[in-house]
Amino acid sequence: MTAVGLDTPGPASAAGQLSARGSTNFVHPKWAGFDIRVGLAHKLSKPVCYLNDANAAALWGHYAIFGADSRRTSISIVIGTGNGGGIIIDGNVVKGKNGFGAELGHVLIPYQSIAGINGIKAQCNCGRLGDLESLCSLTAIEKNILPYFLPRYPGHDLAKLDLHQAAKLVRGFADRGDALSKEVFRVQAHALGLFFDEMVNTFDPDAFIVGGGALETSEQFQRWFIDEIRAAMPNQREEQAAIPIHVMPNGDTAGARGAAIEALKLARQGGMV
């Protein structure tokens, strides 16, 4: 029995039908509403299972840390252009009724409590004000955080570039110790800390996992970032303060690996989707 695992950026239904409203990564109008899972299954004449890319990465992270057939709970966040996530309970991905389960980037957070960003306009592409993605994503850096900090650091090198270009350079600047860029990453880490605090009280999970482009940095910077996340999770009970925060194993191949794990489950079930 061979089965194929497919993951793509969302939004898409749990069964792999791309959103009828289109998506950032499937620009041509003919992709709108396309059933990419069934399309691939026809092309390959093999059963295909589907996960969105963040859910697939979450599944890999869970598997890599806890092993196969684990009954534990983990919450993953992937910080990229947007902010995706995944929740694994009893070894299974939470997909939800419409496939929008664990759209963690669009969960609202009490961002007003983050120090040093008084009056920031934390607008997300989804229309919400102050969700996780609005302060913890590459898009957030470009649209919200850099425009807030640049006027406070007159003459900064990043101010000479357009925001789209500058946003991509912030990670490297921060890793090398630039003060403004570290502030940008502190804000992202604290936003994530507030979000994890909500998740601690919702799921009491075994682990948090953080991945995505934001953490393609030196190990020293990763450690600092995770310490900053922890610093924004006050008032935890003793047991909960010990919940580990891991860096996503295998970086940007995590999604493909997670899709393969899902395919393995499908193969074990005899290929019935």
Ligand SMILES: [Zn+2]
């Ligand atoms: Zn949003």
